[in-house]
Amino acid sequence: MNPEEDMSDHPTKGNIKFVTSNEHKFLELQEIFRNSGINLEWIRRKYEEIQGEGTEEISLDSARKITHEINGRFFLEDTGLYIDALNGFPGPYSSYVAGTIGNTGILKLIQGLDRSCRFLTVITYFDGHEFFQFDGMLRGSISKEIRGKGGFGYDPIFIPDGQSITLAEMDIETKSSISHRSLAAQRFISHLMGSR
Amino acid sequence: MNPEEDMSDHPTKGNIKFVTSNEHKFLELQEIFRNSGINLEWIRRKYEEIQGEGTEEISLDSARKITHEINGRFFLEDTGLYIDALNGFPGPYSSYVAGTIGNTGILKLIQGLDRSCRFLTVITYFDGHEFFQFDGMLRGSISKEIRGKGGFGYDPIFIPDGQSITLAEMDIETKSSISHRSLAAQRFISHLMGSR
Numbered sequence: 001m002n003p004e005e006d007m008s009d010h011p012t013k014g015n016i017k018f019v020t021s022n023e024h025k026f027l028e029l030q031e032i033f034r035n036s037g038i039n040l041e042w043i044r045r046k047y048e049e050i051q052g053e054g055t056e057e058i059s060l061d062s063a064r065k066i067t068h069e070i071n072g073r074f075f076l077e078d079t080g081l082y083i084d085a086l087n088g089f090p091g092p093y094s095s096y097v098a099g100t101i102g103n104t105g106i107l108k109l110i111q112g113l114d115r116s117c118r119f120l121t122v123i124t125y126f127d128g129h130e131f132f133q134f135d136g137m138l139r140g141s142i143s144k145e146i147r148g149k150g151g152f153g154y155d156p157i158f159i160p161d162g163q164s165i166t167l168a169e170m171d172i173e174t175k176s177s178i179s180h181r182s183l184a185a186q187r188f189i190s191h192l193m194g195s196r
Numbered sequence: 197m198n199p200e201e202d203m204s205d206h207p208t209k210g211n212i213k214f215v216t217s218n219e220h221k222f223l224e225l226q227e228i229f230r231n232s233g234i235n236l237e238w239i240r241r242k243y244e245e246i247q248g249e250g251t252e253e254i255s256l257d258s259a260r261k262i263t264h265e266i267n268g269r270f271f272l273e274d275t276g277l278y279i280d281a282l283n284g285f286p287g288p289y290s291s292y293v294a295g296t297i298g299n300t301g302i303l304k305l306i307q308g309l310d311r312s313c314r315f316l317t318v319i320t321y322f323d324g325h326e327f328f329q330f331d332g333m334l335r336g337s338i339s340k341e342i343r344g345k346g347g348f349g350y351d352p353i354f355i356p357d358g359q360s361i362t363l364a365e366m367d368i369e370t371k372s373s374i375s376h377r378s379l380a381a382q383r384f385i386s387h388l389m390g391s392r
Contacts, residue, residue, distance in 0.1 A: 086297050
C-alpha cells in the first residue's frame with residue numbers, strides 16, 4: 001500500500017507521522033499503536049513552541065505552524081509534570097527543567113511539601129483537514145528518592161496513585177496499561193477507529 | 197512636538213514605546229531614560245515568546261511579530277537569572293519560575309551547590325526600519341536567605357559581586373548604577389545618542 005495515498009477512507013491503515021525529536025516517546029507510542037495495527041512513521045525533528053501555561057494551546061499553535069511542512073496526516077505529543085504544591089511547576093517547561101535541575105532538583109524542591117502531582121499528555125492530530133486533541137492524565141506523588149531504570153524523564157520519581165513503585169521500576173507493559181501517554185494514545189486510536 | 201512625527205533626525209527626542217506588561221520594569225527604565233532626556237511611553241501588553249535557550253533569539257522573534265501592531269519605534273526588554281550550578285536554570289523561563297517555585301524554591305535548589313549566577317538583560321529595539329539589540333550582565337551569587345524589600349523578582353536573593361547586600365536591599369539609585377538592566381539601557385541610550 002502506498003503510504004502517500006489518501007487515507008481518509010482507511011483511517012487506521014497506512015502510516016501516521018509522529019513528529020518528535022524524542023526517541024523514547026516514539027518507541028513508547030510505536031508499541032501502543034502497533035497493537036492496534038497502526039504503523040507510526042517517525043519524523044525526527046524539533047518544532048517551535050510558544051511560551052504559555054496551556055499545553056493544549058501551545059501544542060495546537062505548534063501543529064498549525066508546521067502543517068505546510070509535513071506531507072500527510074501527523075501528530076505531536078506534549079507531556080508535562082504538574083506538581084500541586086509548586087503551583088503546577090514544571091508544567092509546560094518540563095523538558096527544559098529536566099535538562100537543567102533534573103530529578104535531583106525536583107526532590108530538593110518538594111522537601112517538606114505535599115508531594116501530589118500529575119502527568120498530563122496532550123496529543124494534537126492533524127488529519128490533513130482538521131485538528132483534533134486527545135489528553136491523558138495520571139495522578140501520583142513524587143517519590144522520596146530516584147528509583148528505577150526504565151522509562152525516561154520524570155518516571156524515576158513518579159509513583160502513580162495506588163502503586164508503590166515508580167514508573168521507571170515498572171516493565172513497559174505495566175507502564176503502558178496505566179500511563180497518561182498511553183491513555184491519550186488510546187483516545188486517539190478510538191477516534192481513528194470511530195471515524196472509519 | 198508631535199510624538200507621531202518621524203523622529204529619525206532626532207533619535208533622543210520624542211517618545212520611545214516600551215512594550216511590557218511589567219510595571220516594575222517600566223518604572224525602572226523610565227527613570228534611567230528620563231535622566232538622558234528621553235521620554236518612554238508605556239505600551240502595557242503581553243506578547244508571544246517562543247520557547248528556546250537564547251534570550252536574544254526569543255526577544256528578536258517576539259519583536260518581529262509585533263512590528264505591524266505597534267505604531268512607531270519601540271523596544272522589548274527580557275531579563276533572565278542564570279545559575280551556573282543549575283545549568284543556567286531558570287534562564288529564559290525566569291518569569292514562569294518566579295511565579296511558581298519563587299525565591300524560596302531557588303534557595304532550596306541551591307543548597308549545597310556553588311551559588312554563582314548572573315543576571316542578563318537583552319533589549320531589542322525596532323527603529324521603524326531595523327532591529328538592534330543591547331545587553332547588560334551582572335555577575336553575583338545567590339544569598340543564603342531572602343533579604344530586602346526593594347526591586348522585584350529575584351532581587352531579594354541576588355548579591356552582586358563585590359557587594360554584601362542584595363539588589364533588593366539597595367536604594368534604586370545604587371541598583372541602577374550597577375544593574376544589568378541599567379547597563380543594557382545605557383548601551384541603548386549611547387546608540388540613540390550616536391545615531392543623532
